[in-house]
Each structure stands twice: as structure tokens, then as C-alpha cells.
Amino acid sequence: MPYSKEIEQVIEIGRRLYAKGFIAGVDGNLSIRPNSREILITATGVSKGFLEPEDLVVVDYAGKTVSGDRKPSSEMKMHLAVYNGRDNIHACCHAHPPYATAFSVVEKILPPNILPEVILTLGQIPLVEYAPPGTAAVPRALERFLKEHDGFILTNHGVLTLGRNLFEAFYRMETVEHYAKIIYIAEQSGKLNFLDLDEVRRLEKLRETLGTQTK
Numbered sequence: 001m002p003y004s005k006e007i008e009q010v011i012e013i014g015r016r017l018y019a020k021g022f023i024a025g026v027d028g029n030l031s032i033r034p035n036s037r038e039i040l041i042t043a044t045g046v047s048k049g050f051l052e053p054e055d056l057v058v059v060d061y062a063g064k065t066v067s068g069d070r071k072p073s074s075e076m077k078m079h080l081a082v083y084n085g086r087d088n089i090h091a092c093c094h095a096h097p098p099y100a101t102a103f104s105v106v107e108k109i110l111p112p113n114i115l116p117e118v119i120l121t122l123g124q125i126p127l128v129e130y131a132p133p134g135t136a137a138v139p140r141a142l143e144r145f146l147k148e149h150d151g152f153i154l155t156n157h158g159v160l161t162l163g164r165n166l167f168e169a170f171y172r173m174e175t176v177e178h179y180a181k182i183i184y185i186a187e188q189s190g191k192l193n194f195l196d197l198d199e200v201r202r203l204e205k206l207r208e209t210l211g212t213q214t215k
């Protein structure tokens with residue numbers, strides 16, 4: 001199969017997602033868009049912690065298998081919608097990290113005005129309405145947030161992050177989960193200190209100049 005460098009990256013990031021407890025069993029899926037014709041995506045029903053090159057499938061933009069013997073991820077429609085909707089995105093990371101997924105289960109938005117570094121590196125993390133995993137309803141629910149955001153909490157499901165490469169998508173997954181964990185702990189410890197609106201706007205403007213925003 002072609003794309004040996006990309007395959008290596010998917011295997012490495014799958015290993016990290018599993019080692020960090022962001023996925024259990026055969027959860028999660030990863031993809032890379034190496035060019036404007038094809039997408040490399042993990043197969044369904046395999047642990048992303050122990051991927052082998054044959055656990056990856058190359059599909060075209062319509063989701064048709066180009067090479068690989070396994071069935072592509074059941075969430076392929078979500079990945080295809082991202083690549084069809086965002087020219088600047090070349091990798092997607094989907095996992096079920098426990099703190100962020102807990103927020104998804106109670107339908108609670110992560111506050112957009114607490115940690116400056118989260119605003120600078122990721123911006124707001126919207127809560128996308130529930131859609132049954134694997135169905136066309138997932139990309140439909142995602143649609144209205146897709147252009148403006150690089151990380152999403154999927155109600156009663158998990159997290160999706162996007163990047164210019166798979167490492168960036170993975171770092172964003174780490175940021176979402178780390179932030180959710182901090183908010184959870186902070187809420188047990190006392191009253192959250194919210195940044196004022198002017199400061200949030202200043203940080204958002206700064207983000208535009210830092211190159212951390214995927215345009």
C-alpha cells in the first residue's frame with residue numbers, strides 16, 4: 001500500500017490515544033488526507049492501540065475503497081464531510097476521552113472564557129447535537145460548526161478534532177481532554193474565575209496572528 005509515512009503516523013497516534021486512555025476496545029478512528037484524491041482511514045473493528053499497516057484503508061472522496069482489505073471506519077461519513085467541507089484540514093482524530101465525553105453526556109459546554117492558552121491554541125469547543133454514530137446525521141449535525149472550529153464535543157458520544165496534520169489533530173484532542181479535566185476538578189474545588197469579554201476578544205485576535213488557527 002502507498003503512503004508509508006502517513007501509515008506510520010496513524011499507527012503512532014493510535015498507540016498514543018490508547019496509551020492515554022482516550023479510547024477503549026475498538027473505539028475511535030483516525031484519518032489523513034495525503035492529497036486531493038484519496039483518504040487514508042482506520043478500519044472498523046480493530047484496536048487503534050495496536051494497528052498494523054493492513055488495518056488501514058485508502059478510500060476516495062465518495063468513500064469507495066481504493067486499496068486495503070478491511071472495511072473502513074463506520075464513522076467514515078464524518079471524516080469525508082470534514083475533508084469535503086474544509087480544504088485546510090488534512091487529518092481527523094476521533095476518540096472518547098473520559099472527561100470530555102462526560103461533558104458530552106451531560107450536554108455541558110466547556111466554558112469558552114477560562115484558560116487563555118486554550119483560547120490561543122484551540123478557540124471555542126462547540127457542543128454538537130446528538131446524532132447516532134456512523135449515520136449521515138453526524139456530518140449534518142457538525143455542518144454548522146465545521147468551518148469555524150477545529151475541535152468538537154459530540155453529544156452522548158465523544159470528541160472530534162481536526163488538524164493540518166495528524167499530530168496537530170492529536171494535540172487538539174489532548175487539549176480538549178486536558179481542559180475538560182481541569183474544568184471538572186475546578187468545579188469541585190470552588191467557583192470558576194471567568195475572563196472578561198474584552199480579554200477573550202483580545203486573545204481571539206492574538207490567536208489569528210499566531211498561526212494556531214487553521215484557516
Ligand SMILES: [Zn+2]
Pocket residue numbers: 027028094095096133157158
Ligand atoms: Zn465514536
